[in-house]
Amino acid sequence: MARIRILVGTVYGGALMTARAIRKDLESQGHQVTVLEKPTLTDLTDSDDAVLVCTSTTGQGEVPAPLLPFYVELRETLPMQPGRPFGVIVLGDSSYGDTYCGAGELMEEAFYEIACRKVGETLRIDALETVDPENEALPWARDWADAVDRIT
Numbered sequence: 001m002a003r004i005r006i007l008v009g010t011v012y013g014g015a016l017m018t019a020r021a022i023r024k025d026l027e028s029q030g031h032q033v034t035v036l037e038k039p040t041l042t043d044l045t046d047s048d049d050a051v052l053v054c055t056s057t058t059g060q061g062e063v064p065a066p067l068l069p070f071y072v073e074l075r076e077t078l079p080m081q082p083g084r085p086f087g088v089i090v091l092g093d094s095s096y097g098d099t100y101c102g103a104g105e106l107m108e109e110a111f112y113e114i115a116c117r118k119v120g121e122t123l124r125i126d127a128l129e130t131v132d133p134e135n136e137a138l139p140w141a142r143d144w145a146d147a148v149d150r151i152t
Contacts, residue, residue, distance in 0.1 A: 001030040002050050002148045007039040009055030009067025009103060014091050014133055018125075019054040021134035022089075022141045031145055038066050041073045048084065050148045051116070052141070053107045056091040061102020074110050082115040085151060087144045088122040091133050100124075119151065120144045 006023065010016040016037060023033040036043050044051065058064045063071045088111075090104025101124045108122060123140045125133045 001032065002145050002152065003032045003047070004034070004052055004145065004148070005043060005047065005049045006033060006035045006052045006054050007043070007067065007070065008035060008037050009053070009064040010037075011056050011058050011064045015054050015056045015064075018089065018091070018134045018137045022052070022054065022137055025138050026141060026145050029142070029145070039070045041070060041077065041079065043070075044074070044081070045079050050085040050087075050119070050152070051111070052087045052089065052144065053104070053111075054089045054137070055103045055107060057099070057101055057103040061096070061099030061105075063103045063106055067103075071107065071110060074114070078114055080115050084116045085119045085148045086111045086116045087119050089125065089137050089140065090122060091125045091127065093127040095128060100126075117151075119147050
């Protein structure tokens with residue numbers, strides 16, 4: 001079973017609630033899951049766990065404040081993580097047009113820059129279409145964790 005670190009970026013708590021629901025669900029299936037509400041670069045570099053980013057988007061497509069220090073340090077230091085599996089769940093509001101789910105795109109680019117291996121497609125959850133993001137995230141996260149198991 002996979003060891004997974006969920007890096008959370010939340011504004012109003014939706015991404016954190018989603019991450020906690022994922023942790024509970026995946027742990028019931030035997031995975032080891034750690035939810036990091038204010039992740040640091042050390043949280044990434046001190047393990048080889050698969051990484052799942054679960055973030056909302058703020059402002060004009062920016063990374064939320066709890067995840068921003070991690071993101072900035074990651075982009076500044078570029079600690080290479082070749083082949084490390086990662087995935088992205090991003091919550092957004094499609095009425096924002098071009099910046100819809102922008103934080104997820106920024107995080108994805110950052111993980112590509114450090115040579116991580118993306119597993120699955122990014123899950124974009126639109127606030128205009130759902131009020132319970134965990135309902136969309138849970139089946140996606142199960143499939144994602146299964147895919148991580150297959151490659152590790």
